Amino acid sequence: MNDLDLDFLVGADNDDGRSKRRSRASAGRDSGGRRGRRRKRRRNKGGFLAPMLALIVLLGGIGGGGYYGYTWLRDAMVVEDYTGQGTGEVAVEIKQGETASDVAQTLVEQDVVKSTDAFVEAIAAAGKSSSLQPGVYTLRKQMSAAAAVELLDPSKQLLERVTLKEGLRLSDTFKVLAKATGKPEKEFQQAAKDAAALGLPAYAKGNLEGYAFPATYDITPKMSAADILTAMVDRFNQTAEKDRLEAEAKALGYTPHEIMTVASIVQAEAGSVEDMGKIARVIYNRLAVDQMLEMDSTTFYGLKRYGVALNNAEVESKSPYNTYRRTGLPPGPISNPGDHAIQAALNPPKGKWRWFVTTDLERGITKFVETEAEFMKIKAEFERNRGGG
Secondary structure (H helix, E strand, O other), X not given: OOHHHHHHHHOHHHHXXXXXXXXXXXXXXXXXXXXXXXXXXXXXXXHHHHHHHHHHHXXXXXXXXXXXXXXXXXXXXXXXXXXXXXXEEEEEEEOOOOOXXXXXXXXXXXXXOOOHHHHHHHXXXXXXXXXXXXXXXXXXXXXXXXXXXXHOOHHHEOOEEEEOXXXXXXXXXXXXXXXXXXXXXXXXXXXXXXXXXXXXXXXXXXXOOOOOOOOEEEEXXXXXXXXXXXXXXXXXXXXXXHOOHHHHHHHHOOOHHHHHHHHHHHHHHOOOHHXXXXXXXXXXXXXXXXXXXXXXXXXXXXXXXXXXOOOHHHHOOOOOOOOOOOOOOOOOOOOEOXXXXXXXXXXXXXXXXXXXXXXXXXXXXXXXXOOHHHHHHHHHHXXXXXXXX
């Protein structure tokens, strides 16, 4: 390697020292310094190119390593995800209060999505992280996270919407629920026996009749018979709190259970909401003078039948619900009353009525009177409208 090559590699600092020594050695031979200047110019060019070449080599090394590093980092950051729409069916339940991360974990456990990160990223990209709603959804095994997000729309919940009308007896409530859910009636009958588990108030005396609140319920496949009945009792408890049932019952001189019994009779007897308050007043007026209630609805309940008017044999039944033979209220509610009937029982209008008859069943016309003589007249009107039967 010649001096020029060595100078080129080691850089400008060493080059300056050698330049001085060579200048002294050649000073006598070239007073004009032309050869020294030419050699110096050549060495100065080498001093500029050396760091440039080193920088290029360094950047090249970093660039090559950077490329491979970027490729490794990119591959490491790509989350695992299935592709496509998946296969089969999986029922996935989102519980109250669960976050997107909680749902992601459930989906991974049921092999719906490949990884939690894939689902979290997909739902964030769709802008639906905060729109997950509790319920049961039908998804598929090994589907892409984006496809799973689409099926978790609240409108696609897997549920049965069941409406239980006011005044439905508990036995019929079980039939409706069994038909809607496919669960045997016996499951509901058995669940109804556990008053504590259902959350029944103490004044219900362990009897669900009257406290399975009539409303529309969304029932998911994972709900047990006990879960469904508990939801109905919860709804009753909310209504009782709203209506101040215990306090208002006490103010009237009755227990909450007695008020619910009155409300159930009102619900069964009334042809319209407008008549409910007056029917409640008739009941209270009769109770005040120890007059038998003589309600067909209670007697039919004891007979486990339905009807418009009792025959002579039915009037003689020994059921504790036969208010033609027993004074006072029956042992408990005869149906599950709605809020209007409960309100009527708690807030009856003032009046001296002690009899009422629905004289026109088709039009739902009910007349209220104060005397027995007036009662005989409206009863005869009922018989005529009924065809003399």
